[in-house]
Amino acid sequence: MHMKFFRNVLLKALLLFLVFNLVLVSLPPVSNPEQLSIYNSLVPGRPRFPFGENPQQAYNFSLYDVDAMFAAHRVSAPMREDDALRIFVFGDSSVWGTLQTSQGTLAGQLNQLNLSCNNRPLDFYNLGYPTISVTKDLMLMERSKVYQADMVLWLTTLEALPQEKQLASPLAANNPARIEKINAEYQLGLTVPDEYTNWWSKTLWGRRRAIADWIRLQLYGIPWAATGIDQVYPPYQPAAWDLEANQNYYDFKPPEIPDGALVYSAFEVGEKLWGGTPLLLVNEPIMVSSGENSDIRYNYFYPRWAYDQYRQSMVDLSIDQDIDYVDAWDWVAAKDFTNSAIHMNATAEAGFAERLSAEVLMQVCH
């Protein structure tokens, strides 16, 4: 055995690697709704999307592969035999359930109410994701259409509407092709950067992050299934009670947020996207502080003038677009919020779910 042998081994390995990559690059990109996954087969589907920054303790982590996220979710499990009505709940971290167990989230609490309609049980699916952007919500809605919703519950808040927030969600920013599809089809008016699709990004090397994420998602399915844990619950700082005497909302100053600064058109797109499927739009509860400067601001997020204007716009929009709308902004007492002005504790979630259930039943049963 001499150097020539080792050189040949190395050259053959390189050649095989190159050929494999060329084949991979030449294959057309596929979005596969039936992606291979251990979830819903070897382990149960997750009750909420994978998300987290502490994977080894939470058995959960954030990834950008929307197909893999759906494949890991119980929404992609085979349909139940009891002909249950499938109700998809979209929204931000307050829907996903930051600091909540999956049973404690809005969808979890609604499921615990054992609601039914015309002898068909209602099954609520938590499709919230912990970043605030209506465009991100639309992207997830578009992808979830294949799972046949009987009704859609869309929780939102003013913070989800500013133009600059739309692609600030890493999930949206890393899926420009999906966003662009919605943008183009429904004239959402967003400026979406071209997807990073050079030759290199299509190779095995370029896809290494996505592949590693997919493998990790499958692996974490096992400790998650074994323990039921998908989030760590560290001690937290309560949401700010005393507020700055600041009237501004982003760069907007009173008395009015200019036209076009907020993506209200997203709600009309949502309505169109779901076609005939009933959609109930909900302005989610916020913490109304009575601390310092609470005469100027409701909470850390919102100056009063901006939020009041938003609420009025939502009412007008729901009438104009004929969208069913519930303004639940003050349904929860300030003491029942946790680390943010939109995150509620389990008791508040339960109360909120119970009150909202009446609206849901009215929608879905008629």
Next chain:
Amino acid sequence: MVITETLIMVLAAVLFRFLTSRFNNIRGWLLLGVSTMAIFWLQPAMPIRFLEFWLPVGTLALTVFAWLVTADTDQKSDRSNLWTAFFMVGLVLIVASARYAGLGEIITASRPPQISQVLFGLFMLALVGLALGRFARPGRFWLMGAMIVLLLIFLILKVPQFSLWGSIALRSLVGQSSAAASPFDIRWLGFSYVAFRLIHTWQDRKSGRMEAYSLMDTVNYVIFYPSITAGPIDRLPRFVKDAHKPIIMFSTEFGKAFYRLIVGIFKKFAIANTLTLLALNPLNAGQIQSTGWSWVLVYAYAFQIYFDFAGYTDIAIGIGMLMGVTLPENFKRPYLKSNLTQFWNNWHMTLTQWFRAYFYNPFTRRLRKNYRGLSVGWIVLITQFSTMGLIGLWHGVTPNYLFWGLWHGLGLFINNRFSDWMKPRTAVIQQRPVLQKMLDGFNTVLTFNFVALGWVFFALPSLDLSWRVFGQLFGLGG
């Protein structure tokens, strides 16, 4: 060990192979140089100031002192050994001078101490070395003394309370607050394996089974960098034979080395690191909700520890081969063995062989000689329990490691007695190959499960938590 470290070690070994294939006469010096640098480089950072510099110096000093205790008088006066000692001092001074060359956190985990402190430390060590060289003889007294020193260091490193006291003492010595002292402050790279190798040289010299070797051969054997962290535990005569064999750059050995490296890297970094995500650990042990998943996590741990350790061994053997030294095998498909004795003959083999040679066999002989009335059963019970108990305690002086050792001691005892009872019946079974195969399969599954259950105690920090998982495994709640 991370993949970058592994690749750097492989590169160093290839460079070593290239140089020694051309200049074989400098091989010993080069090996000493590269291994010395490696023990400084691999030593993890610690919160006690300069300890990551002084512990590798301690390893070198211990090895030199150990050699002085076993060397013959004419060897001690041999100039070549003196040159080796000077070379080692030179290497330590080069590492220390990294502080001034701006390489302080590259060669060692943090900046080495000031040169005056290093010179003072080396002077003190040299005084001890001179005293040992003058007075020490390879007799029972000195060897026992040396053994006690090793045992004391071992206890400081492995008994949490002693580690804490050690940390407090060292912190006081370097002027650091002892309020922040912790039992985890002192982590001496490869100390256990260094101790195993030193004890082997002492015992074999004492019993006359081994000739005296030069200081360079001894140090190169003890600190051989591919195996310093976790073995395998070679034997000095075998190591020296390989270390003096000429190296041909591109030989069959080169190909075999790369094969072992690729297999090892895959086992350790692909399989074991992946299984870590699923394996039983102190966090998930308290969270498991069902019996079925408990078994999955325990099995994942069983395979994780195997692939991690066997992968590491493959890497060590591969790097060793690149450097012209064929280290002994440590794992031979242990989970496919049909009884616990065979498992231990194929799991961490060099450790088992070491304990057999230096504890189990001498202890058994002593019991037979001194307690003639003891039945075979009692002797097996006592020797298996004590050997496995010691192996357990070697991993750490905690109730869990002790229990893990005793668990295996019990298993080996039962296996031994059962094999004795089965002996007259095996002939009947052997005549029926299908039955034999079925029994082998059953025994393999049984052995694997026994070992896997033992890992519950090994993986977890407390007996309470271990019993909780045990309860879960058998559907008894938690």
